[in-house]
Amino acid sequence: GAGVSQSPRYKVAKRGQDVALRCDPISGHVSLFWYQQALGQGPEFLTYFQNEAQLDKSGLPSDRFFAERPEGSVSTLKIQRTQQEDSAVYLCASSPHWQFSYEQYFGPGTRLTVT
């Protein structure tokens, strides 16, 4: 079956622009996660949804970052007024579990470059 997909795969934004990154999870997966992976680093947690409810957004680095999953399926991560430090790969993962959502399946990521 289809895995987690993300679009676009690559995004170049000028500093100050707004960007929107899309994640299509595996069909039927209730949990969805966003991670940020800076160059040479491991992924770092940003936020977590269970269906349409955003249960944890403790990893969002600033109020310029906003995520939504309005119908409990597709999710969008929005970054307003992008800064150079936002340059990273943004990974989306989904899990079939609502509790102990340790079994996470990752998409290929969106590489964001802010110039």
Add this chain to the structure above:
Amino acid sequence: AQSVTQPDIHITVSEGASLELRCNYSYGATPYLFWYVQSPGQGLQLLLKYFSGDTLVQGIKGFEAEFKRSQSSFNLRKPSVHWSDAAEYFCAAHNTDKLIFGTGTRLQVFP
């Protein structure tokens, strides 16, 4: 603070040689532990996981890992490395609702 440490940033081995990648965790209790592999331009692929029970776990692609509570370690091993194993390897621990990743070890394989 809870953390995962991978002390080796870069490892180089010859094809056919054995491999061990180190991972240490810092948690109050035994977390669920994972190893992922990331090839260039690819997402993270789960190699294996440890929840409880047998401390030696087998994974895909011939990898195994051993959980040692006394050393707070979960090292990844492979008896004979193939050129296609060249990639970035991440150890991770599950904490409540998120995965906490180490900084990764880049594996280079020479023919």
